[in-house]
Amino acid sequence: MEFFDELTGLDDEIKRSQLIITGEGRLDAQSALGKVVGHVSRQARAAGVPVIALCGASLAHNVDLDDVICLTESEMTPATCIARPREALALVLPRLIGAICSRLP
Numbered sequence: 339m340e341f342f343d344e345l346t347g348l349d350d351e352i353k354r355s356q357l358i359i360t361g362e363g364r365l366d367a368q369s370a371l372g373k374v375v376g377h378v379s380r381q382a383r384a385a386g387v388p389v390i391a392l393c394g395a396s397l398a399h400n401v402d403l404d405d406v407i408c409l410t411e412s413e414m415t416p417a418t419c420i421a422r423p424r425e426a427l428a429l430v431l432p433r434l435i436g437a438i439c440s441r442l443p
Contacts, residue, residue, distance in 0.1 A: 339377040349381055357441050358382045358389045365396040365406060376401050388441045392434060394419060405437040 343349050352358060360378040362369060370376035375391055379401050382389045388404040395410045409419040412429035419426040 339372065339374070343381075348378075349385075352378070352381050352387055353385045355382075355385075355387050356443065357438060358387055359392060359438070360389060361392040363394045365391055365393045365399050365401065365408075367397070367399055369399045370401045379403055390434070390437050390441070404441060407434050407437060 358378060360375045362373060362375045365375065370379075375393075379389050379391075383402055389402070390405045390407065391401070391403050392407050392409075394408065395416055396406050396408045407430055409423065409426040409430060410416055411433065412419065412426045414422070414426050414429070
């Protein structure tokens with residue numbers, strides 16, 4: 339991830355941001371161990387920037403996030419969310435917008 343940071347300027351972008359939205363297929367115990375969502379969360383926390391994760395599903399995890407929004411909250415089954423992700427996203431979009439609005443000045 340450090341190499342990715344250097345290539346993309348991720349750390350500088352995070353420092354200039356008011357809010358970070360990151361994502362992962364399934365948020366779980368491995369998410370903090372070298373996956374993008376864990377790395378981005380740590381960088382954002384260090385910069386004092388709030389973080390929202392958008393994911394397919396969420397299990398027990400230890401990633402420091404302000405909010406987690408899962409496609410499975412759409413009340414669609416995980417298999418249906420995978421087959422019809424746009425529909426699942428449309429169903430959770432009001433919650434995502436609310437989470438964003440509550441964290442911006």
